[in-house]
Amino acid sequence: MYNVSDSYKTFIKKPSRSFECRITLGNRVFNNSDIIQIVPTVVQASDRFSIGNTVSQSIDITLKNDGAAYASVGEIKVEIGLKINNSIEYIPFGTFNIDDVSKTDYTVKLTCYDNMVKFETGYFSKLGDNPTLQQVVNELASITGVEFTGTLPNYTVTKLEGYTCREVLAYVASVCGGNAYITRDNKFTIIYPHEVDCTITADNYFSTGYKLEDQAYKIGMITCQNKSNSNNDSSESDDYDSVNDKNTISVGALSSDSMELTFENPWVTQSILNDIYNKLKNFSYLGYTLKWQGDLSLDPLDIITVIDKIM
Structure with missing residues (x-):
């Protein structure tokens, strides 16, 4: 979560917010009067918790066509500011690499990706x-x-x-x-998943489409396919079990209220898998789907609190 002021935390939850965009390309700076649309996207590998993902972000930006060149710039810096009384608190989105430029007589659309590319x-x-x-x-x-x-x-x-x-x-x-x-x-x-100071109440989300899962996600077992790495550490304790396949190792045990986390990694030995298990064995969450106002300061894997509306 990006560090913001107390005023930001108050104003971002107001029913009516006002934002100012600031985009920097080379020595040019664009604001709301030049920008038609900004569409950011964070590509997640799964709708459930998993490890070993390389999270990628992209952003589509449509500007008014001023006749200038864009592809030659190469990079674009994106900031979005929240208006707080007579000031603006800007939140950086990052600097993105321009991948594609498409123009009409009136608009320029830039498709950009973060440094994962x-x-x-x-x-x-x-x-x-x-x-x-x-x-x-x-x-x-x-x-x-x-x-x-x-x-x-x-x-x-x-x-x-x-x-x-x-x-x-x-x-x-x-x-x-x-x-x-x-x-x-x-x-x-x-x-890694980590708790942040952010609470969503019924004042901030839309009740239409709100869906809560029946069972909490809790890791009971972790299994790794480590391919040719069969020289696993034999110093495992009695609490850990390894399956028979010499290229697959596991730790923990499944129960009626836990799930198995699986991944592939040729580096993982039993000792390393035990370390991963000890990091994640206490991690759990109750999944949900909702539409809400949004907060520009949140990052992927931030753990937030949602307080349901009492019916």
């Missing part, structure tokens, strides 16, 4: 056979030109060949028990 390139490692996870991430940053932010577990892994940088990043994310994401300041990081 820079990971769609081959991963040809110059590291040894057993690099550390930190060395792999440093090499990804060097290849893509995208800076990493965050901390990593102290794991030694095996050299990978024949993959894209995005596929390797997915393995980095899942071995950490999280997902990869491009931050608002255009760096890549590993994110």
